Amino acid sequence: MLTITTNSFENDVLHADKPVLVDFWAQWCPYCRRIAPAFDKVGEQYADTLITGKINYDEEPQLIQRFGIDTIPTLMLFKNGKAIGSIVAPASKAAIEAFIKEALSQ
Numbered sequence: 001m002l003t004i005t006t007n008s009f010e011n012d013v014l015h016a017d018k019p020v021l022v023d024f025w026a027q028w029c030p031y032c033r034r035i036a037p038a039f040d041k042v043g044e045q046y047a048d049t050l051i052t053g054k055i056n057y058d059e060e061p062q063l064i065q066r067f068g069i070d071t072i073p074t075l076m077l078f079k080n081g082k083a084i085g086s087i088v089a090p091a092s093k094a095a096i097e098a099f100i101k102e103a104l105s106q
Contacts, residue, residue: 001040003053003054004055004063013078014078016078019077020050020053021043021052021078021096022052023053023074024055024063024069024073024075024076025055025072027056028058029073031072038093038096039075041093071088073088074087075090085099085102085106087099
């Protein structure tokens, strides 16, 4: 799992050789902490096909503004340097998996 910053974003996400699932989160967000284990599990299970990373809402205001993140947790999937989908406050690991499958199938 990557910790993605404004400085590493281009290299870690836009130039990645696999799709990248990014979790916009914050330490003070209870729901972010609740969904974190499911996000981590998805990262482990899909390690062959995608990269997972986290962007801290409080530490990376430029990225938050760039992608118009106003609710966290927001998961955003990037492929070939472009955002191809997002999901806000997924309810479960199954919801995250369904989102990934749907976004990658387009």
